Amino acid sequence: MLLSIAYILMFGMFMGWLCKRMRLPSLMGMLFTGVFLGPYMLNGIDSSILSMSSDLRRIALIIILMRAGLSLDLDDLKKVGRPAILMCFIPACFEMLGMMVLAPKLLGISLLDAAIMGAVVAAVSPAVIVPKMLKLMEEGYGAKNRIPQLILAGASVDDVFVIVIFSAFTSLAQGEAVSIMHLIHIPVSIVIGAWIGMMVGRILTKYFKIIHIRDTVKVMILLCLAFILVSLEDRFSKVIPFSALIAIMSMGTTLQNRYSQVALRLSAKFNKLWVVSEIMLFVLVGATVDLKYALSAGKMAIILILAVLIFRMFGVWLCLIKTKLNKKERLFCMIAYTPKATVQAAIGGVPLAMGLGCGNIVFTVAVLAILITAPLGAFFIDYTYPRLLDKG
16 A cells, blocks of 8 residues: 555656646646556556545545635625626536537437436536636736636535436436435535534634644644534435535635634645645546546547537636626636536446446546546646736
8 A cells, every 4th residue: 555655646746747847737647647557557556545545535625625715705705796606506507408418419328318427527626626726816816806716616516516416317317206305405505514614613713712722733623524524424414415515615714704814824734735635636536547448438429528518618608797707707717617527536437336327438428528628627727817817
């Protein structure tokens, strides 16, 4: 295991640096490190690490969402308003609609299979988007119209919405009835998650003001609480639906608004943690990819992925109607809302594990979506933001 961790960190860091030197996103190097070290090629990662890969990826996601929460100002979110709410579900709905229209014709699958595929592909990746938007916030790009905050808010809720829809479609495919409760779970889980995070954040604010402890200890407390929230969601989500990831982000945001000087220091600590977590996350995502199997899907699958991205971008454009954003800023938002990685790696293989007839093709398209959109999306965000956004 220790040797595998060394391989992951050393090669992931080197390939990320190499891609940066070539003016490509560093995550591209990390993804392909995972592909080459993974079980489908060199088999250089110990099976014990692969068996807990999903938990390690979740830890990395927790770290970046906590960092986002500690950097997010509630006043900024309130000023963003309506577009942030619309971005949570309209782009994903358009992408799923595009998949249901195009996939039966291009891949010869049923409408329900296309809906399942659309639910897998439609989720945007916070792991790609959040670090990019935090960088923009630090550098002051898009500050006037709070564009990074708009995209951050939408990306954090988008995944919750898509995963609930995915569970509804897979239930239909297994012959189960989909009740109205499936749809009610979406707003309920978001609201309860935000409320829990806010309550925990308030308690922590009072505790940190009364009890003076090192910032490193504060980071450990935040991480432990985040792990507990995720475990509670796994165990009790059917009884009390709530989104742990929303709760984690809300906890950080509450701290930022009630004790900003501590939140600023803690955000810097989480920034350092992210250096290692980013490598682990994207290398392990890459390790789930069977490159030969993905390429066997042919050009139709690639055309499909690119085509449904156009549907998604149109959905983003609709969300921004009657806002103060100019044409360049709207174009940037459309580009920034395309990368996919973590959710596709997490649920792409679920239909196959369930024994559904569409399992193979859904997993293949999910893998291709990661390989195409994660590096390209990251590249175009880095390339376009100095050109399309004003520096405040």
